[in-house]
Amino acid sequence: MIKPLFFILLFQLSLFSCDEKHSSSKDFNRSPHKSTLERKLVDLSHTYSHETVYWVTAKEFKLDTVFNGHTDKGFYYSANNFSTAEHGGTHIDAPIHFAEKGQTVDEIPLNKLIGQAIKIDISSRALNNPDYLINIDDLIEWETKEKTKIPKGSIVLLQTGFSQYYPDKIKYMGTDERGELAVKELHFPGLSAEAAKWLVEQRSINAIGIDTPSIDYGQSEYFESHVILLSQNIPVFENLTNLHKLPNYGFEIIALPMKIKGGTGAPLRIVAIIE
Numbered sequence: 001m002i003k004p005l006f007f008i009l010l011f012q013l014s015l016f017s018c019d020e021k022h023s024s025s026k027d028f029n030r031s032p033h034k035s036t037l038e039r040k041l042v043d044l045s046h047t048y049s050h051e052t053v054y055w056v057t058a059k060e061f062k063l064d065t066v067f068n069g070h071t072d073k074g075f076y077y078s079a080n081n082f083s084t085a086e087h088g089g090t091h092i093d094a095p096i097h098f099a100e101k102g103q104t105v106d107e108i109p110l111n112k113l114i115g116q117a118i119k120i121d122i123s124s125r126a127l128n129n130p131d132y133l134i135n136i137d138d139l140i141e142w143e144t145k146e147k148t149k150i151p152k153g154s155i156v157l158l159q160t161g162f163s164q165y166y167p168d169k170i171k172y173m174g175t176d177e178r179g180e181l182a183v184k185e186l187h188f189p190g191l192s193a194e195a196a197k198w199l200v201e202q203r204s205i206n207a208i209g210i211d212t213p214s215i216d217y218g219q220s221e222y223f224e225s226h227v228i229l230l231s232q233n234i235p236v237f238e239n240l241t242n243l244h245k246l247p248n249y250g251f252e253i254i255a256l257p258m259k260i261k262g263g264t265g266a267p268l269r270i271v272a273i274i275e
């Protein structure tokens with residue numbers, strides 16, 4: 001009985017060392033340099049400039065030059081000041097934006113902002129109807145086509161195709177007027193309240209994003225999808241771009257907003273990493 005035991009032990013030891021060799025070569029393959037070469041990065045943020053699209057009542061982006069040129073000490077120096085509303089251009093809605101006890105932008109956990117993502121392309125319908133409401137059937141259609149449920153904890157990106165109009169305000173959001181009266185003139189697609197509720201209750205998503213100015217459609221009066229998502233601490237990314245460059249699944253999102261203490265939202269740099 002001693003002999004076989006000894007051989008089993010020897011066999012297990014050799015397996016263990018083989019495993020070790022394996023994992024160290026895997027680690028080498030996963031070095032940051034190699035992974036950058038193998039993965040494709042897609043920028044999903046619009047640039048901030050005088051053209052940046054804001055909500056019709058929000059203060060727009062402003063960049064003021066502090067200094068730009070050669071100093072009297074002989075070196076070149078350049079610096080600016082900027083000011084902006086929290087909600088404009090590619091930005092995040094923090095839960096507190098529509099939920100009294102929701103997280104502020106600095107309190108959103110990083111695991112809601114970084115993770116596995118999917119894309120749902122409803123542009124063929126939305127581009128024909130600027131008042132299109134993305135519904136539960138659109139989401140189920142994606143699941144049927146991809147033969148999988150929307151994974152729990154996903155970041156879900158909704159592609160309406162409207163980012164192709166940015167920054168033409170009339171095409172992108174229905175009006176280039178500004179102020180309270182212009183709110184009624186807003187036309188762009190968004191997520192229906194029923195679909196928002198379904199994503200929260202049936203699929204437990206981590207975050208959601210869209211390539212229009214708002215997760216609720218332009219004609220919304222009660223911003224129900226905002227309330228449903230944000231009251232569950234699900235952050236919302238708005239005014240995204242380049243979604244047509246993403247596959248339907250098999251990519252990760254890194255969405256890092258400016259960390260404003262007590263902020264209800266903030267400018268957002270968001271990138272996709274395609275495996």
Ligand SMILES: [Zn+2]
Nearest residue numbers: 087092093265
């Ligand atoms: Zn917003």
